[in-house]
Amino acid sequence: MSPTKNVLNYSYYPGCSLHASGKEYDESARGLFKALKIGLQEVPDWFCCGATPAHNVDELLSLALCAKNLELADAVEGDLAVACAACFSRLKTTQHKLGENEVKRKQVEQAIDAKVSLDKPVKHLLEILARDFGLENLQKSVKKPLSGLKIATYYGCLLTRPPDVPQLDCTEAPTIMERVLETTGAETVAWSHRLECCGANFTLSRPGVVLKLTGDILASAKRAGADCLVVACPLCHGNLDIRQKEIEEATGEEYHMPVFYITQLLALACGVPPGKLGFNSMIVNPTPLLKEKNLI
Amino acid sequence: MNNSTEKAEQAVTIDISGYDVATAEIRSEAKRLLTEKIVDAVVGYQAGRRKGSAVPVIITDPAQAEKLLFSPACVNNLSIYLTKAKKEIRAKGKLAVVAKGCDLRALAGLVGESQFKREEVVIIGVSCAGVHRAGIQPGEPLTNSTIAKKCRECSVHIPDEADLVVGKLPPLPDLPPKEKELMEKLDAMTPALRWEFWKEQFTRCIRCLACRQVCPFCYCEQCLCDRGRPQAVDTSPRPSGNMGWHIVRAMHLAGRCAGCAECERVCPMDIPLNLLNRKMAEELKELYHYEAGMKPVEKGPLTSYDEKDDQSFIK
């Protein structure tokens, strides 16, 4: 397969968080895709997909917001690449629900005053890397193997659930993150809390809930001997990274476990300079670990 | 016998005037049965050579009926002559038999065990006040010291279930039971002591098998204990085999023994064999409310069961 013949180009929906708390995700994703020569073009003036709060109280609103965003995305060439797991889930859910429920589709069409577009493939970055670009190519692109790094891959809720919607990987035993990361020579650990909820929805309203849930996740990763966590969702990242100190205080347990976006590590491996990967934006400082492993 | 106990008891003579009546009635009945050819032979008692003695006799001639008698010396349980152990007697044809109450119980048991049919035998029952114990010189009067132990505890002086009952029963003195007393004493001992007791008793057994031969219920064609292959108990008259023999015998008689105590009477070594049989009878009475009776029963206590039988001894 000749890379020149198959230039990959995608429209891109970063989601609110990637412009704020998850900006390092955005940075590293763009860096990585650039390094891999995959085109990304951001959908102009996209707006919030509504995430969990919207469908929590108003499904129609939630569907309408996503439908509108899908309509906006139609204007940009290429399949829609989504970085945030929540956005990915909402957009996919909207396609799924409207595809099978005519009543709802009509309601949404009335709400957005347009025909809904359900044909554009919505793809999570992981999917693009693993399937479209291909693991083989990814491996070929690795310049700086991440050997020696023991990674706990964290999927959270929305990358794989519910079964019929995201179609990213197996619902209960996904391996896509592992497969992608292993191309870099890094080691992924087997651990129990890969798919447990971090309580993202309660970040604001019930931080206590979040502490409990994320505490369990961190403890599990530590048990499994991981050096760091890797996520593909800014909400998960927010809880695991930003609240890690709080958790340590609450539980008396010390983690110091850097939480990377998957694109950060992949970009690092593919030779993107570390300075462009937003490592310094992370609350838990990853530098000591990366140094220890001779990665920076 | 323990002399001191004997002495403590006032001498009581037992009225046996009814025995003469019985003798006369037995004679006339035997004569009639034989003459009218209702039976072919009568099993009864006649006088022995020793003065006052009586021995079993089988008569077929009505003329000989005059030889028959009844006296305190008529100790034998004549029912053995109706069993298959005495085929030559049965071969004589239809039989009549003279029976005391205790003997009649054995007859009832034999009917229950299909040894003969009740209607095949004419039973001449005798009202019996008692007979001599073993070791008494024939002819001695019947007193509380010469009477057999079984008679002291007899509950069947009049054998009602016989075809006819002869003789008459005089008022009887109340004699304290002896066998029961002895049994209680043994029961009160430790098992080890009881073992000593029986061991002493059985080791002197000479295996003459008189006990078996006089027993109405030991009518087997082949005694288990005579059997060679396999040998259930050693046949040698030694303590080991003797113990086995007497235990097996007691077990085989349990629920069948009618209490005639002939085994004990005939034992030349004075082994108190009836004590074992009595013990078994007591246990069966307590466990299964069974008592050997005057009427044949279909099933004995060890050939039947009740789902509610005691099983407190089973874990």
Add this chain to the structure above:
Amino acid sequence: MKNIKNTKMELSQETMNVGFIKKVEALSGSSVRRCFQCGKCSAGCPMRSFMDHPPNRIVRLIQLGQWERVLAGRSIWYCASCETCSTRCPNKVDLAAIMDALRKLSWDADGPSKESYVQLANKLFINNIKQYGRQYEMRLAAVFNVKSGQFLKDLMLGPKLLSKGKLKMFHSKNKNLAEIEKIFNRIEEMRKNGDAP
């Protein structure tokens, strides 16, 4: 508010609100009657320990048309929408969707738990969309803290995030904002007309 959690249920065609069942089924697109109370939803729910009625009981109460009991509880507001229940249900009862439906019904009915922080956060979130088109976490947090009366909550977290460039203090104008507002309005209109649930 009367604690009805433990009071006796008198079942009759009158007391069992079949309309409620139907409404939940319509909103969620999931069958309620299918549930046979295996309890798997409750078994895997990460939020079970924070709920008063476990998820399976929520379904059971809906089956019996006991809407007051469902909405009186706080369980629906503690659902994390993690979809674990829906993913694993042996009967394809989409409990996550049912939970959405219940929250909507509670919202509409001005339900007993509407002052919940969760509801508040949700409301602010949606208002943010309406107002700015995108979420601005700093503002969201600040307003939530003010509205929920927890002024100092996460006080330590804010500056740290700011220093890391993670909370934008300002936001740019979204060109599609008018369109968004139209969507809100149309939905409102549709509901007024009974065209939407």
Add this chain to the structure above:
Amino acid sequence: MSRIGVFICHCGENISRTVDVEQVAQAARQMTGVAYACDYKYMCSDPGQTLLKKAVAEHKLEGIVVAACSPRMHEKTFRNAAQAAGLNPFLCEMANIREHCSWVHDDRAEATTKATDIVRMLVERVRKNKKLVPITVPVTKRALVIGGGIAGIQAALDIADCGHQVVLVEREPSIGGHMAMLSETFPTLDCSQCIMTPRMVDVINHPRITLHTYSEIECVDGYIGNFSITIKKKARSVDMAKCTGCGVCMEKCPQKKIPNEFDKNLGFRPAIYVPFPQAVPNTPVIDREHCTKFINGKCGVCQKVCGPGAVDYEQQDQLVVEQVGAIVVATGFKLYDITEKPKGSAIKGYGEFGHGKIPDVIDGLTFERLASASGPTGGKIVRPSDGKEPKQVVFVQCVGSRAREKGISYCSKVCCMYTAKHTMLYKHKVHDGQAYVFFMDARTPGKSYDEFWRRAIEEEEAVYVRGMVSRVYQKGDKVVVMGSDIAVGVQVEIEADLVVLATAIQPRDGADTLAQKLGISYDKYNFYSEAHAKLRPVECATAGIYLAGACQGPKDIPDTVAQASAAAAKVMTLFSKDQLEREPIVARVNEKFCVGCLACKKVCAYGAVEEKEIRDRQGNLIRVVAYVNPGLCSGCGTCQATCPSKSVELDGYTDEQVMAMLDTL
């Protein structure tokens, strides 16, 4: 016998791990009579058996001891191997050094000693073993089926269709049993009568089926292949040969208000009656208890109106003797009547449910009659109290069942399904009604069963409440049911119009008496016991008697029919041979020694001991001895233990064999 071969099995490591098998083999070689001993990894394997067969030939072995697992596991295997090697199979014994030794002891030395002792015992035993030859008995290829419900009908038709004669005995005036009473059947909701009545007609028209209705089993003699059955045909008071079934007698009978048992007393019938219009045979019977003619002699209308003159007041009970080779018992069930506490029973009953006191609390079978198109209400569901249509119906499951204290501890198996069916039937007939079901578990293990139950809930909107009902009481014209929903954890109260109790299934009255006549065993509930729950589920421990339907345990129609066909297949297997072969572990009388006391006969539970007359050449009776009928003898050996002179011996377990074992102590 002095050429015994001893084969010690390692059983992989199961034995050799704990028992020094080589040492045991070595010790065996020293034992008297042992001509050959060896140990081998897997004696039961093909090479193991070959080893055995070779050794028999090479060492001219006359007996074999295989020291391995339990004889319950492999006795047959090794006996077959011995037979293949040309030995009588009964000269092969197993020494159990696995279950009874290596698996239960941990000290190697002790286990080895014990294994050696066990082998020594078995060697001594085998030396006394005798060649035994299987017993053959002739087979009468005619079957008796007891009970004319669906089980009996199915079994009878299957056997008769296979070409054998069948005698079918039914206690009631008509065959059909409970199935004829049902409205529609789960999970297909097809009409019970529609599938049942053609089968009933098949029975009466079948050239090879002799039908005795209104009849009972009086006495059973004989044994497998050779039963003699005495049947009491109760006086029907109607001559079956003359009766045309026109029904005029029933129309004219002045006694019309007798509660109809078939309709669970919801309707009425005359004193001369057939239980239901489709009855087979369609010959009425006079209920002498209620007939005026029989009460005071003052009627006789039926006789007067009977054209063919079939009514016969003088008819007497009649005894018929039938010779059969096999028996299928299919006596069915009854519903546990919770209104009365059974006499002498530990069952406490359910006063709290008001059954028998509250007219609108009924049992499942009564509901069937209400729902049946041929029932007393023509299929209209009404309350017994006032005939009104009930709008709220509560069904209670597990009434009597699964209730150690209040009833019976077993599960009645069909109630979950028929209750689900009842809710559907109800909903179909009363569209605006609501059915509630109180249940503890739904047990729906059958093809399309769970789907059926779910349909009742999901489509027919029956409200199932998990939790047992505590009490039922009358309140005005309502029946209040107090229960609890354990999923919600609160009490539930329903003001019902009708309450239907799914009462437990019990064996028919008199099941125990019949079992005693048949000589088959039954459990504490009087259900008949199968020989083996898994491997012989339709056979009785008593050879030649088979079970079909609910008499063996609660069962639905498909299971009943399947079991009936299985029983029929067993009968046909038996009938496939002219002679029957049995394991020769039976008692034998030594006629020379037997003194004819017949103690053996008294203790024999199988009636296998008979009296036998020994006569001389002139025909004179010499004596009577016992004789054991090998066809009847089951080989328990109680006779031998009872015989004072051991004149009866149990082949395979003789005193000689036992004593030889004890001699090794």
Add this chain to the structure above:
Amino acid sequence: MALTITEENLRKLVDRLVKDGARVVGPKVAGEMTVYEPLTSGAELAPGTLPRRSAKEAFFPLSETILSFQKGKEGLKVEDVDTNAFPRTVLLGALPCDAAAPQVMDAVFSWDYKDEFYLERRRRTVIVGLSCTSADDSCFCTLVGLAPTDTMGSDLFLTPLAGGGYSCQVVSDRGKEFLAGYPELFAEAATVTPVPPAEPEGTPVDLAKVKLWLEEHFEDEIWEEVADRCVGCGACAFLCPACHCFDIVDEGTEQSGSRRKNWDACAFSKFTNHASGHNPRDVQNKRYRNRFMHKFKYYDDKFGKTLCTGCGRCIRYCPVGIDIKGILEEIGKKALSTKDTKGHEENHHG
């Protein structure tokens, strides 16, 4: 001059003998009966009453091992009984009917087969007889040619004296030899007054004529008459001082055990039971006839002796009162008219 011994010295003699390691068998009280038993001291000696069982057990025990065997891989190992270990025995106080019996039995035990067990014991035994001073209606020694004072079979013979003590008559050399060992216990007396012997009552019979009668009356209704009642126990034979039939049985297992010689009795139904199942003496009276014949005819035919010493034990203890004395008297009466002709030959029991 007569040799005497006081009662006290007699007991002392026992003590001495016991001390010297001899087995002293003598009458001893056990419960209500007296039995011949090995004495442990002189005090146990209870002379004068007829013991329940005869004294033949001193030579011919109820049951004795004659060999033992052990089966091993190497074959059968047989171990014989060491007859040299039989104890030196003194049978003391045997009444004439018991003391005479061994001499009668010697004949059969040393006939075509020498029974070493019996003979060895006989060789090692000294019999001290005792004159009989009490008799009952069952006693009949005088009818069989013995007497209460008969010394037959005794080595020494004691006669109770009126004033106590015994006179002691030396009957055999062995007796003399024995006496020599204990001279100090005996005294000499010029005159002695013996307690009068007890002569049993009875009608004397001519044993020769009885034998002749028996020869001619093998088939006779008397047998049925006197013995139909016989129940077939072995009490008569087992109490008899002269009955000597025995049975050989193996006890134990096939692997190890012993062969034993046990008393047998002709009344037992299996006594002549053939392996085929046939029994020539199929009914009890025939068995009794054999017993009588053996005693008064066959034994005499073979050994010229009567196999009965008239002790009367079989009469006293017969369960059904079969009375050999009465039968003998009756036959004796019948035999008076019998002429001496040649009788039938009958197979002997051996």
Add this chain to the structure above:
Amino acid sequence: MKHDFEPKIVAFVCTWCTYAGADLAGTSRMIYPSNVRVVKFPCTGRIDPVFILKAFQKGADGILVSGCHPGDCHYMAGNFHARRRFAVFRKLLEFIGVDLNRLEFSWVSAAEGGKWVEIVTDLTQKIRKMGPLTQFTDLADEEQWSGALSNPELKAVYDQV
């Protein structure tokens, strides 16, 4: 673990229940003392008291007779007959002077592997404490009656006979 005395225990069992129960103990790998020697019968109804006597004479220190629970007999009533037979036989042995602690009876069903283990273990331990049974075996060495009565109490009773 060694004990001063290891008794010989003989178990007479029926094949359907107790033998199968013992098999179950085996398949469940329950551990129990190795003293017991099992003699299998089709039914407890087949077990003759003579066997018990024989076993004692052959040196058994303890005996167990075990079969199906009442009502569970494979042969319908064999165990009922056995129950009576042994109820009576043990009374006889007791009267003869055998310590009944050495003779145990139990119902052990095919499902009661645990009960089998418990009963065998308890019996073994009990007999270990009691020591060897010499009553019967001693008799085998004795030839004749000694006439000696050592115990005065016994003598009194003896004399009374």
